[in-house]
Amino acid sequence: MLEFPQMPQKAAKFQRERDVFLEHIRRLGLRRTEQRDLIMETFLRTEAHMTIEDLHDRVRRRDPSIGHTTVYRTLKLLTEAGLAREVRFGDNKTYYEHHFEHEHHDHMICTSCGLVIEFFSPEIEELQDQTAAKFGFVPTHHSLRLWGLCENCSISAKDTPTVPSGAQPRLRVVKTATHGT
Numbered sequence: 411m412l413e414f415p416q417m418p419q420k421a422a423k424f425q426r427e428r429d430v431f432l433e434h435i436r437r438l439g440l441r442r443t444e445q446r447d448l449i450m451e452t453f454l455r456t457e458a459h460m461t462i463e464d465l466h467d468r469v470r471r472r473d474p475s476i477g478h479t480t481v482y483r484t485l486k487l488l489t490e491a492g493l494a495r496e497v498r499f500g501d502n503k504t505y506y507e508h509h510f511e512h513e514h515h516d517h518m519i520c521t522s523c524g525l526v527i528e529f530f531s532p533e534i535e536e537l538q539d540q541t542a543a544k545f546g547f548v549p550t551h552h553s554l555r556l557w558g559l560c561e562n563c564s565i566s567a568k569d570t571p572t573v574p575s576g577a578q579p580r581l582r583v584v585k586t587a588t589h590g591t
């Protein structure tokens with residue numbers, strides 16, 4: 411089993427997440443395997459937006475025999491169990507982030523360096539609900555994404571302004587999760 415040398419609160423949360431996962435596996439009648447455990451634990455102790463490849467790279471450091479398909483299937487199980495959530499940032503890749511007992515948040519994505527900033531605004535959430543209600547629309551979930559330049563990139567880009575185009579932004583997302591409120 412992997413070590414989890416973190417704060418007791420985090421460790422307790424990890425235990426709950428692991429219980430949810432194992433219960434999900436049991437319900438499906440699946441066998442508990444060491445590889446699946448390693449993938450699950452690696453995902454749960456990495457607070458970041460990760461693609462399947464990112465997660466595969468990480469688990470391969472512990473067990474080089476783990477294949478891409480096993481990582482893919484385990485991530486699907488984590489998503490079904492409500493532990494992982496798929497997010498897209500406009501670079502044609504699917505990222506996964508923690509979902510279980512995580513506060514709802516939205517994302518800002520820097521199209522220059524790929525930084526992803528997580529944010530939550532009660533005012534925006536309220537306005538979205540009010541706007542939906544005006545249309546008699548009942549929202550079940552949403553994902554608000556802002557693309558642009560982060561603080562650092564907007565400072566260095568001052569001399570060379572970018573012209574906004576209608577095309578999907580080209581970007582390379584970095585795996586930095588910044589938790590803002």
Ligand SMILES: [Zn+2]
Binds near residue numbers: 514515516552554
């Ligand atoms: Zn939101």
Ligand SMILES: [Zn+2]
Binds near residue numbers: 522524525563564
């Ligand atoms: Zn940037």
Ligand SMILES: [Zn+2]
Binds near residue numbers: 459507516517528
């Ligand atoms: Zn996020």
